[in-house]
Amino acid sequence: MLETSNVVKITESPDHFLLQIEPLEDNSTAHLKKWLQESQKFIKAKMEVYGGIYFKGFNIDSAQDFETIAQEIDPNLCDKHPFNCSTRTWHTKYTCEVANPDTKKSLVPKGMHNEDAYVGYIPETIMFYSLEPAIQGGETLIADCRKIYRELPNNVTNKLSGKIIINKLIVHEDVLRVNSRIPKDFEVIKELGKSHNSQETLRLSENLAQFSFEIPAVIKCDFSNDPIWFNLLHIAHYFSYNVYIDTWFAYQRRKGFLNKAKAILIIGLTFLTDLKYLVKNFMNRDPENPAFLSEIGNYYVSDATKISLFDRIQISLAIWKSTAAVPLEKGDMVVLDNRLTSHGRMPFKGRRVVLASIGSLTSVENFTASG
Numbered sequence: 447m448l449e450t451s452n453v454v455k456i457t458e459s460p461d462h463f464l465l466q467i468e469p470l471e472d473n474s475t476a477h478l479k480k481w482l483q484e485s486q487k488f489i490k491a492k493m494e495v496y497g498g499i500y501f502k503g504f505n506i507d508s509a510q511d512f513e514t515i516a517q518e519i520d521p522n523l524c525d526k527h528p529f530n531c532s533t534r535t536w537h538t539k540y541t542c543e544v545a546n547p548d549t550k551k552s553l554v555p556k557g558m559h560n561e562d563a564y565v566g567y568i569p570e571t572i573m574f575y576s577l578e579p580a581i582q583g584g585e586t587l588i589a590d591c592r593k594i595y596r597e598l599p600n601n602v603t604n605k606l607s608g609k610i611i612i613n614k615l616i617v618h619e620d621v622l623r624v625n626s627r628i629p630k631d632f633e634v635i636k637e638l639g640k641s642h643n644s645q646e647t648l649r650l651s652e653n654l655a656q657f658s659f660e661i662p663a664v665i666k667c668d669f670s671n672d673p674i675w676f677n678l679l680h681i682a683h684y685f686s687y688n689v690y691i692d693t694w695f696a697y698q699r700r701k702g703f704l705n706k707a708k709a710i711l712i713i714g715l716t717f718l719t720d721l722k723y724l725v726k727n728f729m730n731r732d733p734e735n736p737a738f739l740s741e742i743g744n745y746y747v748s749d750a751t752k753i754s755l756f757d758r759i760q761i762s763l764a765i766w767k768s769t770a771a772v773p774l775e776k777g778d779m780v781v782l783d784n785r786l787t788s789h790g791r792m793p794f795k796g797r798r799v800v801l802a803s804i805g806s807l808t809s810v811e812n813f814t815a816s817g
Contacts, residue, residue: 453481462770463590464780464787465496468503475511478504482518489519493571494669497590497786506777509537509801512575516540519781520571522806528622528638529565529615529657541801544574544791549798553712555696556791557688558589558765561784561804563678564613564743566643566659571805572789573781576774581796585771586780589788594675595664597764602757603673606663609751611677613659615743616650643809663747665813667785674785676813679745679753680761685720687755691762696792699771774800785813 455468469477478501482489492499506512516523523540534542562568574586595603619630622638632649639647644657665676682688690713697709747753771792772780782789784805 451481453477459500462500462588462772463496464498464500464588464772465492466500466502468501473503473505475504475506475514478506479514479518482515493781493783494667494786497592498588498780498782500772501779501781502775504777504779506575506779509541509575509577512573512577512779512801513538513541513803515779516573516781516803519573520805524569524804524807527562527567527569527804527807529562529617529642537801541575541803544800544802545798547797547799551793551795552791553693553793554689554716555587555692555793557681557692558587558769558788558790559678559681560591560676560788563661563676563784564615564659564745565657566661566811567807567809569784569805570808571781572784573779573803573805574774574789575779575801575803576776576799577801578797578799579774579776580794580798582794583792584794584796584798584800585773585792586800587769587771587790587792588780588782589765589769589790591675591768591786591788592670592672593768594761594764594788595673597767598675599760602760603664605751605753605757606677606679606747607673609663610748611661611663611679611745612748613661613743613745615657615659617655617657619653619655622655643811659743659810660748661810662813665785665810667813670786675761675764676785677745680758680765682758685724686716687759688762689716691759691766692790693793695766695769699792 451470453470453472455470457466457468459466489499501515506515513523517540525539534544535547536542560568561572619635622635632655635655636647639655639657642657643659645660646658648656650656661677663677663679665674666672667674680688693712693716694709697705697712765788769790774780
């Protein structure tokens with residue numbers, strides 16, 4: 447046991463890098479809430495060291511219970527983030543499903559990312575709660591962003607240390623109206639962009655707006671001198687090379703020849719889907735169709751530093767070297783420092799209902815560019 451407490455068991459797990467907290471006897475939400483109220487300084491300090499906490503074995507039985515616990519950890523939860531381009535199913539004011547509730551399986555993993563790391567304001571924390579685990583798979587993936595930086599080859603870190611990434615994010619205004627309830631008025635949209643540190647907001651068409659965000663490629667936080675890898679440069683805009691890599695390593699985790707064969711098959715099918723998409727996009731491009739818009743925008747380094755495909759693949763490999771899987775059971779939750787820990791999801795079968803709660807937003811201007 448790492449720490450002594452007469453209420454909870456606090457340990458480090460050999461299976462992941464998060465601090466793990468379990469009940470000793472009383473696993474009720476009320477008991478956990480009381481302990482959290484008395485342990486605010488402890489939680490804050492341990493989040494900075496471990497990058498997150500895994501609450502395992504508590505009887506967090508509903509979305510409302512999850513929201514209650516989340517508010518003890520961060521009293522200033524965010525109920526809507528206008529640039530989080532996925533429209534979500536909300537259970538309570540501050541909890542929403544991470545995916546379409548009708549999705550019964552996914553053969554590919556959800557790639558690793560820091561929530562909203564492509565815009566000017568990001569959540570300091572993000573929390574996930576398992577309401578209904580999948581029949582098979584669906585583990586929550588976590589990666590230590592400080593370790594990712596250490597795993598990167600020098601040629602990549604030298605290119606990006608101290609650099610600023612520009613993100614040109616094109617958003618269909620329907621998304622803004624759903625997520626923020628703002629009117630279809632460009633002056634209001636421009637003010638929204640300004641309030642989230644968009645350096646320039648342009649009207650591209652009747653339905654499309656473009657925002658320009660500046661994000662440090664590598665950051666330092668006030669509580670850590672370690673460089674922190676904080677960007678989405680590894681995510682492909684067109685051909686899904688990062689999905690191919692993610693799929694291979696996800697199925698490698700399950701071990702065995704059949705899983706390797708399955709990974710190769712899924713990668714091949716994903717490649718064909720990409721090819722069809724590119725042909726369709728080239729032959730009949732409709733810029734007004736939200737399906738043709740990148741959810742994370744168009745990234746490039748401000749001083750025109752060239753980031754090659756090989757560089758991006760090396761970034762993906764470093765991420766997987768720094769990744770662990772947390773098999774959330776019903777009622778379990780994880781709390782992640784969104785700056786220190788990126789997250790994703792393993793492939794799954796069966797209905798999987800995981801809720802998220804987004805912590806208070808902070809400006810990327812509060813980060814120090816490392817390098």
